[in-house]
Amino acid sequence: MSLITVREFARLSTAQTHPLSLDEATVSPAAFDWLCKESARLRPSGAVILELEDRQSLRLDNYVGVLEAPDGTRIEILPKAFDQAGDAPAARRLLRKMLQICINVRPRESSVTTLQTGSAPVNEWIFQQFVTELDWLLKHGLRFDYQRVQEEQRFLRGRLNLAKQVRQPPGRQHFFQIEHDIFSADRPENRLLKSALLEVCRLTRDSDTWRWSHQLAAMMHEVPPSPNVREDLAKWSDGRLLEAYRSIKPWCVLILHRLVPLSMVGTWVGPSLLFPMEVLFERYVSAQLVRQIGVLARLHPTPSSKFLCRHEGDNMFKLKPDFAILKSDQMLALLDTKWKQIDESLSNATDKYSLRQTDFYQMHAYGHRYLNGTGTLALIFPKTTLFRSPLPAFQFSDELALHVLPFDLDTDQLVGLERILPVARQLPDAA
Structure with a gap:
């Protein structure tokens, strides 16, 4: 049995890799073949756990947890959320903390x-x-709990089932058809x-x-x-x-x-356990935001009442932001989480902080459908040494702004909450 520890999006190869790291490792040919088969089996259900690069190498996707191949190879996949490449114990602690909150x-x-x-x-x-x-x-x-038992005995116990007793065949009159209750631990839980x-x-x-x-x-x-x-x-x-x-x-x-x-939350694959990191991060942020905003507002998870368009009288393409912040039933802001590292130093028009254009299209649609083009939007990314402070606001219009905020996984605080919830300035621990 061999244990291989890597991170999300690591490259696994059957060729010898030196030096080994959390981003690149060597697996046996049997384990490689099994991973390819499992990926093909799970792909129709929407669980894309890896991408095949060539005959000897593959790249893992954003699932974390443990995979165990039939040949005994165990592959531990940790979150890719740290700046130190070799900090596996810290990544394990983060994963455990997030799992405890999510469940x-x-x-x-x-x-x-x-x-x-x-x-x-x-x-x-x-x-x-x-x-x-x-x-x-x-x-x-x-x-x-008490369980009702019906049985045949040579002695009388509990209540005699007369209907069954009178139908006894000849020669079995000395047997009693009885029913009684027993105090048993045999219950679903x-x-x-x-x-x-x-x-x-x-x-x-x-x-x-x-x-x-x-x-x-x-x-x-x-x-x-x-x-x-x-x-x-x-x-x-x-x-x-x-x-x-x-x-x-x-x-x-x-x-x-x-x-x-x-x-x-997770997906079992034989004796393996995988969790989609995007879902874990979303649920973790949601749980911590409920605590952080307290009684100032209400967090509504996954609103899904709006559609992108209509076609021949039917709604098409449901829009589902991760959560909304409401106060007195008024929607103050729409939030979406993204498990990705961005770089606040890449502020030029070419690199765009490593942000994705598709995420902005998505948030623009949320803002116009849910907020009627007037309000506040936010993209939440994990806080790293490359992304410590909120970015300057992105203006879709004079009435609709998008904020990009870091979430601190050490303190469990959303940095810049007051940008989307001004009343949060009253909080003593508001970032």
Whole structure:
């Protein structure tokens, strides 16, 4: 088994590459062929995980996570958000922080030191989080429920099913057709936890997680695994009596993603786990903006009520900005996130800060359809050493302006929020 750590858009080749880095690495021919086949299989569903360059090399797309080939090659893909090329532990910490916010969980304190290190790939970290939550849940007790059981016995227990009893064939009158209730842990939530735990036992390569997961599996030996993951997920109850299950549910669902492909945040590919970085960044910024604007305004995610045009009486090409800022039901600004590095020093008319013209066309359409050509627009990019401060405003007209703002992933603050929400100047931590 070999572990290869790279970043988004890295180049993988079967030829020997020296020196190895986060942007270029060598994989085995078997792993290369498997990656090409998986890419072709997922492409019809819209998940473009790589682009083939030639017979010996390919370039990864903007997915992060872990890919594991059948020959044992494990490829860890980290976010490309740092100026230091070799800072893999910092990239892992960023990915973990974003995942915790996007699936809305709080990290639980644990005595297992490996949970706090930056050396484990993201899938092993998810396994560790799951077994930590499951261990806590088992110590506090699983939720049991009464189950109605119908069976045939030589003794009387519970209630006699008279309809079945009178239809007993000759010679079986000494058997009783009975029904009764048993207090059992066999309920959808526990079955899903057992299925996820068995997946961890099978997939983990960390010795501590392997030992811990098998100990927990022995404690849950009476709970059967889920016969149908989709049906049991639909039956998962979020009521008050299952308050203790809320912290473990996101980890359980992530682990079972390979049984429910292309759902929620990530995409399971066999024993692999991938997340589209554009979606992670959008959801992370949205969660932090809700906290940053507080009671001053309201964040509305993904408005989608407008279309680009009409054709023969039908609306065509729905416009869906990432989110809008509203105050008293009045739309103040439209925002779109872009997971891309730009350079504020490239302020000339040729380089244009490394911005894309298509993004400006898109924002122009948002402004005219949602704001009627009057208001504020914003493009949000990650903050880097090349992009620290908001760029000067781009004027589509005297009434419609576009602001390009950096989002600080260290402090979780949108720099320049007061440009799109003037009342934000009242905030003590406003950038």
